[in-house]
Each structure stands twice: as C-alpha cells, then as structure tokens.
Amino acid sequence: MTLVLVAGMSLMGAVDATPVAAEASWMPLRDLAKPRPIQVGTAIKHQALEKDPAYAAMLIREYDLVTPENALKWAVLRPGRVAFDFGRADVLVNFAITNNLQIRGHTLCWNLDQHLPPWLLEGRYTPKESRRLLRRHVQAVVGRYKGRVACWDVVNEAVSNDPRKPLLADGFWKRSLGPDYIDLAFQWAHAADPQALLFYNDYDVGDPMGTKSDRIYELVRGLVQRQVPIHGVGLQMHCRLSQPPDEDSLRANIARLTRLGLQVHITELDVGLEGGSGPLTEQLEQQAGVYATVTRAAMDNPQCTALVTWGFTDKWGNTHRNKRLGKPTGTPTHLLPFDREYRPKPAAWAIAKALKGEAR
Numbered sequence: 001m002t003l004v005l006v007a008g009m010s011l012m013g014a015v016d017a018t019p020v021a022a023e024a025s026w027m028p029l030r031d032l033a034k035p036r037p038i039q040v041g042t043a044i045k046h047q048a049l050e051k052d053p054a055y056a057a058m059l060i061r062e063y064d065l066v067t068p069e070n071a072l073k074w075a076v077l078r079p080g081r082v083a084f085d086f087g088r089a090d091v092l093v094n095f096a097i098t099n100n101l102q103i104r105g106h107t108l109c110w111n112l113d114q115h116l117p118p119w120l121l122e123g124r125y126t127p128k129e130s131r132r133l134l135r136r137h138v139q140a141v142v143g144r145y146k147g148r149v150a151c152w153d154v155v156n157e158a159v160s161n162d163p164r165k166p167l168l169a170d171g172f173w174k175r176s177l178g179p180d181y182i183d184l185a186f187q188w189a190h191a192a193d194p195q196a197l198l199f200y201n202d203y204d205v206g207d208p209m210g211t212k213s214d215r216i217y218e219l220v221r222g223l224v225q226r227q228v229p230i231h232g233v234g235l236q237m238h239c240r241l242s243q244p245p246d247e248d249s250l251r252a253n254i255a256r257l258t259r260l261g262l263q264v265h266i267t268e269l270d271v272g273l274e275g276g277s278g279p280l281t282e283q284l285e286q287q288a289g290v291y292a293t294v295t296r297a298a299m300d301n302p303q304c305t306a307l308v309t310w311g312f313t314d315k316w317g318n319t320h321r322n323k324r325l326g327k328p329t330g331t332p333t334h335l336l337p338f339d340r341e342y343r344p345k346p347a348a349w350a351i352a353k354a355l356k357g358e359a360r
C-alpha cells in the first residue's frame, strides 16, 4: 500500500495547508536547524500515516529525520522463528525515502524479555542457535534497508537501572549469548551495511550524570576500546515536568560521550505533564523550558547531530510509563511539541528559538 497525500496536502509546491502555515512567523523546524547543522526528527506511527493526511503533511514540512516507533522491532518484524513481516516497516521506509526524510532504524536488539516475541522466549535454543537467530535477524533487517536507513539503534537499553545489579540487565540475549551479544550485534550490523552509523540507545535515571549514565558511559567506552564498530550514543531523554534534567549535567554527559569520538543523538525526547498542580498554561510554559534546555544542550555540542522527539503531536501521543524517573506519579500527558490540532505549543516555539540560538 502506498501512502498518497490528499490533494492539496502535498507540500510539493501546492499551498501549504498545514495548521502551522497559519502561524505567520512560524518557520519549519528542519529549516531552522540547517546552519548548524543538526537533524531534527520525530518518531512516526504507521497508523497515523495511514489514517491522517495532516500528520503526513506536517511530518514532511517540519522534519528531515524519522524513527519508525515500532515497525522495526522484533515484536512487529518477527511473527515466527524463520518468518519476517516487513509490511509496516516497508511502508514507513518507502514514505520516508519518497519524501527525502532520513531514517533512524530502531531497534535491532532489545534484550528485555517483555519486548521480544513469545515464540522466541518460549523456545529452547543452544547458544549456537541463539547466536544464529540474532545474526540472521541483524543481517536480514540491515541488509534489506542497506543504503536507505542512515543509522541504527543496534542495541537498546542494555544497562540495568538498579546499581545493585550487574551493569548489563538480565534478558534473553544476555542469558543466551552472554555479554558478548552487544559486540556481536554491532559487528554484524556493520558487516551488513558498512555505511550505516551504529548507535547504542538508552535512557538515564534521574541525573544525566548519575549512576546509570556512568554505567552507559562505561559500556560504550568498552565498546570503543575493543574497536567495536559503534559511531554514537542515543540519549532518549523521556522527561517529566516533575523532575526536569539538569542542563549542566546533561551538557557534561553529552561532552564526555563525544570525547570518546562518538556522535550523540537525542533520540526520544518528550516531556510529560502529570496532571500536576497549577493551570495547564503554566505547565505548558514549564514544559517549553525543558524542551529548550535539551535543545540548547544539543545545539551547543557540534557532535550532537540529531534531535528527535518521540512523536510530534499530542493527537498521536504516547502514555508510556517513563522509567527514567522511577515509578511514575501519574500518566504523562501533553508530551509533545504540537497540540492535537497540529498547532505549535510553547514547547514547539521554545525548540524553534533554541534551534535559532535565541534565549527563551
């Protein structure tokens, strides 16, 4: 199935019918970032692209980088031990390529059991069989999109949140292959597409220079020292208004990672309100402050080469429980820069100002 923008919604020369067009001084985010340059992106949902022409139109206008939110995960790609279902992924990759959007592939290897298909967890495999399963997955997926997916989150969330536990979290791939699963996944991905940039993607817990971030740093420093083909680290940055990231700490964490010779991508930025106290207008201004903090920190380090929000409109938002800050105090809402009618919220204006290098 190909996605065709509704006539008049197409931005190729036609009148721009997107809601932001009504905002006289609004400039597409992707254009504001060009002088730096930093790629400005968003996670994209298959169902939103299918059902909502305004979603597609805004996406093309505002962003130059997209991350399929779920379509490239094992849970979607792998209905069985030998079967692949590339249906959704192909739709999103083809849409992105057709509209000159670069793609972040997310994610080849997520070790946590709850994100893996039941048939994999229920199976009984020798270490050799497990190794073949992961190798063939990485080779098939990266190979299919060779030259079309610019970078991959090769391994996602491998580090445990609990400082009392071993650095690497328990999970299917660690149990099956031991700690080497990480090096192997990167090596297989690099062999499948030597041009693709390969990232380790994770989230901190609390302070961006706290224990978990230290452990992530330790993990990627080891990969670099062993000359594993890693090119960057994805900092997810799922934030909540109740505990905003400290700007100096975030900058320091980005800086130490780039001193390893790695790029940094902000990969999943969102800022959840939690039904806190005070008028919504005040909370939205505070939310804008957090978006500005993260965008400024990204802009101020030349090795931070992408800023990706985990969606862009509250019409198609998430209510994921934000593990970053421990037990959620409520369901995060209003997380994204544009509202349900695709109008820029204070958060979108704050990102725009920070991309232009202007203070809030």
Ligand code: G3I
Pocket (backbone or CB within 6 Å): 069, 070, 073, 115, 156, 236, 268, 318, 320, 321
């Ligand atoms: O598509 C199926 C649908 O057919 C079915 O009816 C429905 C009910 O079972 O499930 C749907 O799949 C869900 C999918 O989101 C699409 O909505 C999965 O169950 C659900 O687990 C999945 O959640 C995603 C989650 O990762 C787990 O993969 C979230 O959308 C996605 O935002 C979230 O994103 C993660 C990043 O990948 C990694 N970093 C943290 C981030 C937030 O948790």
